[in-house]
Amino acid sequence: MYIKELYLVNFRNYQEQKIDFQPGINLLMGSNGQGKTNILEGIGYLISGKSAHCKSENDLIRWGEKNFYLSGSFLVSERLFMLEGYYETGKKVMKINQLACKRLSDYVGTVNGVSFYPDDLNIVKKGPNERRRFIDLLIAQIRPTHFALLNAYLRAVHQKNILLKNERNINLLRIQLQAWNEQICEIGSKIIINRSEFTDKLNTHCRKIFQSIFSDEDHLDIVYQALGKKDLEQALQSFPEILEKKMIQEIERKAVLFGPHRDEIIIYLNGNDTRIFASQGQQRSLVLSLKLAEMEIIRNEKDEYPILLLDDVLSELDEYRRDYLIEYINTLQKQTIITMTGADDRITNQNAVVYQVSNGNIRRK
Numbered sequence: 001m002y003i004k005e006l007y008l009v010n011f012r013n014y015q016e017q018k019i020d021f022q023p024g025i026n027l028l029m030g031s032n033g034q035g036k037t038n039i040l041e042g043i044g045y046l047i048s049g050k051s052a053h054c055k056s057e058n059d060l061i062r063w064g065e066k067n068f069y070l071s072g073s074f075l076v077s078e079r080l081f082m083l084e085g086y087y088e089t090g091k092k093v094m095k096i097n098q099l100a101c102k103r104l105s106d107y108v109g110t111v112n113g114v115s116f117y118p119d120d121l122n123i124v125k126k127g128p129n130e131r132r133r134f135i136d137l138l139i140a141q142i143r144p145t146h147f148a149l150l151n152a153y154l155r156a157v158h159q160k161n162i163l164l165k166n167e168r169n170i171n172l173l174r175i176q177l178q179a180w181n182e183q184i185c186e187i188g189s190k191i192i193i194n195r196s197e198f199t200d201k202l203n204t205h206c207r208k209i210f211q212s213i214f215s216d217e218d219h220l221d222i223v224y225q226a227l228g229k230k231d232l233e234q235a236l237q238s239f240p241e242i243l244e245k246k247m248i249q250e251i252e253r254k255a256v257l258f259g260p261h262r263d264e265i266i267i268y269l270n271g272n273d274t275r276i277f278a279s280q281g282q283q284r285s286l287v288l289s290l291k292l293a294e295m296e297i298i299r300n301e302k303d304e305y306p307i308l309l310l311d312d313v314l315s316e317l318d319e320y321r322r323d324y325l326i327e328y329i330n331t332l333q334k335q336t337i338i339t340m341t342g343a344d345d346r347i348t349n350q351n352a353v354v355y356q357v358s359n360g361n362i363r364r365k
């Protein structure tokens with residue numbers, strides 16, 4: 001699959017811009033602050049219906065304007081799809097072939113993308129939030145209903161929190177908590193099952209890729225710890241029981257304390273938690289492996305490689321890993337959109353189309 005054309009209006013530092021992309025390697029070059037990342041952000045927004053970096057879509061609107069509009073034409077299995085996104089405060093419309101989608105879960109999954117930004121190192125370095133987000137986004141690309149599950153689950157947790165804070169009548173509180181717990185258990189279990197399945201896929205692919213980049217001797221293991229348990233069946237079985245047990249504590253603390261919104265995904269290298277024990281280089285190799293594993297998983301599920309978006313990562317990686325990635329892109333021969341500040345012969349020699357980005361303007365070289 002690939003993006004043929006992108007059109008942006010009042011998006012970040014672009015007033016109005018159209019860009020044609022080719023199916024192979026596309027290089028966005030320009031010095032810092034010119035708008036290279038913003039282009040990837042725009043493509044990513046069209047693919048996932050969400051911003052990769054901004055919590056609020058208001059931040060995507062060009063300063064001084066009231067709305068933004070994005071459209072892109074994409075080729076998927078030789079079929080043309082037109083995706084559109086419009087946003088103004090309080091109103092958001094996402095369309096596929098001119099039909100507005102009611103829910104985000106109706107929108108995502110048409111086109112797939114894997115992006116690699118410098119701050120993706122946080123997937124390995126930071127807390128469980130980042131890893132849950134990574135796996136949830138991967139699942140949603142293939143099974144869009146996962147988004148609907150997550151939303152329903154978070155709504156239930158939110159309602160339960162409100163209840164815990166406000167309900168003074170203990171008997172009434174217990175009855176209502178039980179009702180919410182049933183919902184949380186039902187939806188939460190589906191989330192856990194999805195995550196477990198995809199963590200296993202990730203583990204299989206990532207392990208192989210990591211060994212080929214780094215070393216045969218290192219043993220990688222990605223483990224999804226649902227509800228504090230390493231065994232899936234055990235976790236699912238104990239879910240209602242633990243919710244019941246935690247009730248007193250939750251009433252005392254007036255907050256939801258337990259559920260898959262707190263789950264961990266631990267990446268072990270030779271038995272050690274990489275968040276704490278891996279070197280910088282190993283952490284970089286790991287993120288790279290996770291991203292390339294994501295490529296393979298989507299390829300397996302969709303029979304086509306996703307679009308690869310690489311933001312300035314060549315400068316982030318050391319020479320060895322950079323060579324590996326360049327080799328990968330060149331052999332893959334699929335659409336890759338790369339941002340860079342300076343030219344790299346090994347990419348520019350490979351029939352890459354080069355675009356010069358300067359101050360919200362793009363010129364093909």
Ligand SMILES: Nc1ncnc2c1ncn2[C@@H]1O[C@H](COP(=O)(O)OP(=O)(O)O)[C@@H](O)[C@H]1O
Nearest residue numbers: 012013032033034035036037038059061062063
């Ligand atoms: N909402 C916005 N409206 C206008 N300009 C913006 C907005 N958000 C970011 N910018 C500008 O976009 C530029 C950064 O673009 P970016 O794509 O990150 O640059 P690059 O990747 O080329 O370094 C900065 O000059 C920043 O001031």
Ligand SMILES: [Mg+2]
Nearest residue numbers: 036037312339
């Ligand atoms: Mg940038």
